[in-house]
Amino acid sequence: MGSSGERLFEGADWDFQTLQRIHDACEEVARKELGLDVYPNQIEVITAEQMLDAYSSVGMPLFYKHWSFGKQFAFQEASYRKGLMGLAYEIVINSSPCISYLMEENTATMQTLVIAHAAFGHNHFFKNNYLFKQWTDADGILDYLEFAKGYIAACEDRHGRETVERTLDAAHALMSHGVDRYPGKKTLDLRAEEKRAGERRQHEESVFNDLWRTVPNTKAKSKAALTAERRRALLGLPQENILYFLEKTAPRLQGWQRELIRIVRHIAQYFYPQGQTKVMNEGTATYVHYRIMNRLHQQGRITDGNFLEFLQSHTNVVFQPEFDDRRYSGFNPYALGFAMMQDIERVVKNPEDEDRAWFPDIAGKGDVEGVLREIWSNYRDESFINQFLSPALIRRFRMFHLHDDPAESQGIKVDAIHDERGYRRVRRELARQYDVGFVDANIEVVDVDLDGDRRLMLRHTTVKGAQLNETDTRRVLQHLADLWTYDVALTELDGTDKVLKEYVVSPRAAAVAA
Amino acid sequence: MHIVDRRLNPGSKSLENRQRFLRRAKALVQGAVKKSSQDRDIKDVLEGGEVTIPLDGMDEPRFRREGGTRDMVLPGNKKFVEGDWLQRPNQSGAKGSGAGEGDSEDAFRFVLSREEFVDLFLDDLELPDLAKRKLAQTESEGIQRAGYATSGSPANISISRTVGRALARRVALRRPRKDEIEALEAELAACEDETRRRELLTLLEALKAKAKRIPFIDPIDIRYRRFETVPKPVAQAVMFCLMDVSGSMSEHMKDLAKRFYMLLYVFLKRRYKHVEIVFIRHTDRAEEVDEDTFFHGPASGGTLVSSALVAMNDIVRTRFRPADWNIYAAQASDGDNMTSDSAVTGHLLTDKILPVCQFFAYLEVGEAANYTFDMPDSSLWTLYERLRNDGAPLSMRKVSERGEIFPVFQDLFKRRTSQERV
Numbered sequence: 001m002g003s004s005g006e007r008l009f010e011g012a013d014w015d016f017q018t019l020q021r022i023h024d025a026c027e028e029v030a031r032k033e034l035g036l037d038v039y040p041n042q043i044e045v046i047t048a049e050q051m052l053d054a055y056s057s058v059g060m061p062l063f064y065k066h067w068s069f070g071k072q073f074a075f076q077e078a079s080y081r082k083g084l085m086g087l088a089y090e091i092v093i094n095s096s097p098c099i100s101y102l103m104e105e106n107t108a109t110m111q112t113l114v115i116a117h118a119a120f121g122h123n124h125f126f127k128n129n130y131l132f133k134q135w136t137d138a139d140g141i142l143d144y145l146e147f148a149k150g151y152i153a154a155c156e157d158r159h160g161r162e163t164v165e166r167t168l169d170a171a172h173a174l175m176s177h178g179v180d181r182y183p184g185k186k187t188l189d190l191r192a193e194e195k196r197a198g199e200r201r202q203h204e205e206s207v208f209n210d211l212w213r214t215v216p217n218t219k220a221k222s223k224a225a226l227t228a229e230r231r232r233a234l235l236g237l238p239q240e241n242i243l244y245f246l247e248k249t250a251p252r253l254q255g256w257q258r259e260l261i262r263i264v265r266h267i268a269q270y271f272y273p274q275g276q277t278k279v280m281n282e283g284t285a286t287y288v289h290y291r292i293m294n295r296l297h298q299q300g301r302i303t304d305g306n307f308l309e310f311l312q313s314h315t316n317v318v319f320q321p322e323f324d325d326r327r328y329s330g331f332n333p334y335a336l337g338f339a340m341m342q343d344i345e346r347v348v349k350n351p352e353d354e355d356r357a358w359f360p361d362i363a364g365k366g367d368v369e370g371v372l373r374e375i376w377s378n379y380r381d382e383s384f385i386n387q388f389l390s391p392a393l394i395r396r397f398r399m400f401h402l403h404d405d406p407a408e409s410q411g412i413k414v415d416a417i418h419d420e421r422g423y424r425r426v427r428r429e430l431a432r433q434y435d436v437g438f439v440d441a442n443i444e445v446v447d448v449d450l451d452g453d454r455r456l457m458l459r460h461t462t463v464k465g466a467q468l469n470e471t472d473t474r475r476v477l478q479h480l481a482d483l484w485t486y487d488v489a490l491t492e493l494d495g496t497d498k499v500l501k502e503y504v505v506s507p508r509a510a511a512v513a514a
Numbered sequence: 515m516h517i518v519d520r521r522l523n524p525g526s527k528s529l530e531n532r533q534r535f536l537r538r539a540k541a542l543v544q545g546a547v548k549k550s551s552q553d554r555d556i557k558d559v560l561e562g563g564e565v566t567i568p569l570d571g572m573d574e575p576r577f578r579r580e581g582g583t584r585d586m587v588l589p590g591n592k593k594f595v596e597g598d599w600l601q602r603p604n605q606s607g608a609k610g611s612g613a614g615e616g617d618s619e620d621a622f623r624f625v626l627s628r629e630e631f632v633d634l635f636l637d638d639l640e641l642p643d644l645a646k647r648k649l650a651q652t653e654s655e656g657i658q659r660a661g662y663a664t665s666g667s668p669a670n671i672s673i674s675r676t677v678g679r680a681l682a683r684r685v686a687l688r689r690p691r692k693d694e695i696e697a698l699e700a701e702l703a704a705c706e707d708e709t710r711r712r713e714l715l716t717l718l719e720a721l722k723a724k725a726k727r728i729p730f731i732d733p734i735d736i737r738y739r740r741f742e743t744v745p746k747p748v749a750q751a752v753m754f755c756l757m758d759v760s761g762s763m764s765e766h767m768k769d770l771a772k773r774f775y776m777l778l779y780v781f782l783k784r785r786y787k788h789v790e791i792v793f794i795r796h797t798d799r800a801e802e803v804d805e806d807t808f809f810h811g812p813a814s815g816g817t818l819v820s821s822a823l824v825a826m827n828d829i830v831r832t833r834f835r836p837a838d839w840n841i842y843a844a845q846a847s848d849g850d851n852m853t854s855d856s857a858v859t860g861h862l863l864t865d866k867i868l869p870v871c872q873f874f875a876y877l878e879v880g881e882a883a884n885y886t887f888d889m890p891d892s893s894l895w896t897l898y899e900r901l902r903n904d905g906a907p908l909s910m911r912k913v914s915e916r917g918e919i920f921p922v923f924q925d926l927f928k929r930r931t932s933q934e935r936v
Contacts, residue, residue, distance in 0.1 A: 016517050023515050042516040050520060053527040070535030071572055073528040078623050097516065104521055119515075165534075173575050322590020331589065400591040402600065404584040414598040417591055430587040441577050466582030475575035 012107035030120040038123040039096040064152040092118035094126040096138040109306040116292035121285030131273035140190030148263045170479035171264035178243030178265040238444040252485040279381045283337015386431035454486040482511035666738025675737040689728040690721040750788040751840040758847035759795040767879040771846035800825035820858040836870040844875045849892025880914035
């Protein structure tokens with residue numbers, strides 16, 4: 001291990017020894033000063049083309065084949081070629097070992113930044129944040145993807161590419177409604193998942209067959225026995241995880257189709273925490289790289305020139321355009337996350353009176369790293385912002401809250417700004433923007449008409465008057481009906497259970513015949 | 515920590531996904547290819563390139579919400595205070611305030627490789643797989659020297675290169691020469707003085723050690739002759755496009771003709787290195803024109819097919835010696851000709867044109883789904899049929915739909931191979 005003051009590299013070039021030195025130097029800072037706890041690191045050097053590849057399979061190193069990834073690729077390649085889009089400096093995978101992809105084009109400084117950011121910042125977050133602990137299985141994911149890829153390829157051999165594609169298309173359309181939002185009995189164990197795939201299949205088929213056997217053909221006896229309540233309980237209704245419901249209950253799916261739905265569902269679940277922790281995750285990684293780079297510079301292990309290069313990239317990353325800027329497209333999670341982490345550091349170290357009033361638990365506590373680690377472990381974006389967005393930061397970003405009611409002819413109302421009266425409202429509204437329970441449409445499977453035509457009934461409870469886009473909804477419901485193989489009905493209700501709109505979609509003939 | 519170099523891994527992991535996407539989007543991409551080939555010159559058909567397809571034709575639906583009241587927190591307030599009202603950016607658009615979010619994704623440009631483009635282009639013409647494979651095979655390859663390489667098979671070692679490099683290296687590293695050592699050894703043998711002997715011995719040892727360290731031929735000296743495969747031009751070809759452009763030829767007919775010419779061009783281009791195209795249009799007079807005029811220039815008048823043949827014959831005589839050129843001709847017409855012209859046309863064909871042509875294709879084009887094709891043959895058709903029955907290398911077809919174009923081409927193609935195999 002190099003002693004302090006020894007340069008990690010000169011200029012922009014690097015080789016594998018350099019990467020090793022950089023990693024070791026970052027690790028020293030990460031462990032000793034920040035107290036980070038990370039999965040073992042694996043660093044992979046890839047080309048720009050491979051980076052594009054990785055983009056189009058949601059960043060995963062191995063993934064099953066599907067046309068929509070090809071579409072992603074074509075689209076991204078086109079915008080890359082047109083120069084609309086730069087490539088990310090890195091992609092990092094929530095797995096153990098934690099895999100960080102580094103592009104070969106990066107300079108040595110950029111590689112240092114990326115290693116500090118991904119291999120320590122994101123890595124620590126993945127390993128310690130409660131959502132990831134609850135929902136993802138870092139040890140199992142790569143094996144599981146391998147299994148999924150093989151399984152789907154085998155299905156294609158056996159049942160034909162197009163048949164498999166139809167099922168996957170349908171599952172993808174419902175992917176965002178294929179996650180459990182609240183923790184169940186146990187965390188995900190993908191390895192066991194994979195092993196048990198076969199036996200479970202058989203067991204489940206026998207279980208739900210029983211249920212279906214009670215349906216149309218049999219006599220009134222069983223019909224009476226099966227009261228509406230009991231039926232719903234048996235079917236596990238209401239159920240917001242539509243994919244789960246289909247997998248367990250859809251009457252005519254083949255075993256392999258259930259497994260495909262299961263795969264898509266598991267992958268959706270695996271990515272679910274990432275969607276809820278964008279600000280925190282990027283904020284953590286950015287804060288960590290900032291601390292590490294500064295320390296390395298202090299120790300004289302990177303030159304002033306390298307440090308300036310770093311600062312330039314860093315500044316670009318945390319740039320937040322204002323709302324009237326052409327470049328504005330919402331809050332930049334890097335900017336907001338990093339600013340909040342730094343702000344917490346300030347509150348812990350040098351609080352003002354205002355901070356003491358707002359954050360009595362952490363103000364002036366002194367142990368910056370300890371407080372941050374605690375926060376990184378126990379919050380998601382919504383609760384994090386709700387808890388830690390300070391008046392100082394609201395002022396610094398000059399945040400304001402707009403309320404837009406289409407019925408209001410005067411225009412859009414400025415409801416709160418960065419002043420005493422506004423802080424709490426701005427904070428609450430911003431937190432809400434990150435609340436998945438609020439952002440995703442609340443759609444549940446509510447019942448199945450077992451006595452009649454087996455129609456599957458769904459309900460969308462609207463929030464603030466936002467209804468579903470009709471064209472897309474019909475298409476999604478078509479996919480759903482094809483999997484269910486009977487009619488599917490969706491009712492949109494407002495808060496008072498008033499029906500706003502009803503959809504009924506029948507399965508396509510091909511799906512029923514299959 | 516582990517570092518893995520993945521750069522050597524095969525890239526384009528997405529290739530398979532890309533192909534799936536292409537297959538899936540085939541109708542869309544084909545439409546785009548069709549459209550872009552209409553706007554292209556015949557020669558550009560082989561260029562491949564960008565086609566634009568609407569992304570929303572391939573969209574993946576999700577439950578999406580829109581409308582309702584919206585709350586948002588934004589950064590960068592400069593002057594607003596609580597209770598201010600902002601104008602909606604666009605009153606009509608803001609009505610269903612989410613409307614802006616629901617707009618479809620833009621079209622995007624999709625870059626097709628030349629192969630993909632030609633395949634899709636040919637596919638549009640319903641090219642059977644079998645024939646496509648044959649097409650691909652017709653390009654013969656030659657081998658050509660292409661400098662030197664550091665790796666290769668032993669049979670390809672270039673001795674002179676290798677020795678030359680070894681020599682340069684030995685000189686540069688000052689490898690002791692053999693005669694140097696021999697001279698020292700001779701001196702040593704003759705030497706009486708003990709001190710001098712010891713000196714000589716150490717010197718000699720050092721030189722020998724050095725000679726050992728610097729080999730006479732080192733693996734890094736070795737150079738192999740490198741060879742490259744290059745498409746070998748079979749010869750050069752010229753393609754005559756003859757078209758009747760009298761008023762009866764509609765845009766649809768010209769489009770059919772153009773597609774046929776394109777197909778022929780693609781075919782020839784895969785077989786020959788140089789393909790020239792000559793466009794001759796005729797009414798009752800013929801003239802050589804450029805492609806644009808050929809397909810788009812207006813013309814009217816009577817119809818004399820022989821005028822085009824005369825013009826072609828003149829051009830062949832002056833510019834394309836049959837000994838040096840493979841001559842192809844494709845004639846597109848709606849079949850109308852002056853009755854009095856038949857005899858002249860027949861003579862020109864049998865005496866002048868067909869003897870110098872590798873192949874002559876006649877394409878009778880009609881309106882889409884035109885029932886006249888069930889009607890008696892046109893005068894030109896009758897004439898050509900008679901010639902063909904006499905054994906003239908003539909392919910003739912009636913075409914009224916794009917999809918029918920390929921069979922004509924296939925006719926042409928089949929005969930060529932059977933002749934060449936002889």
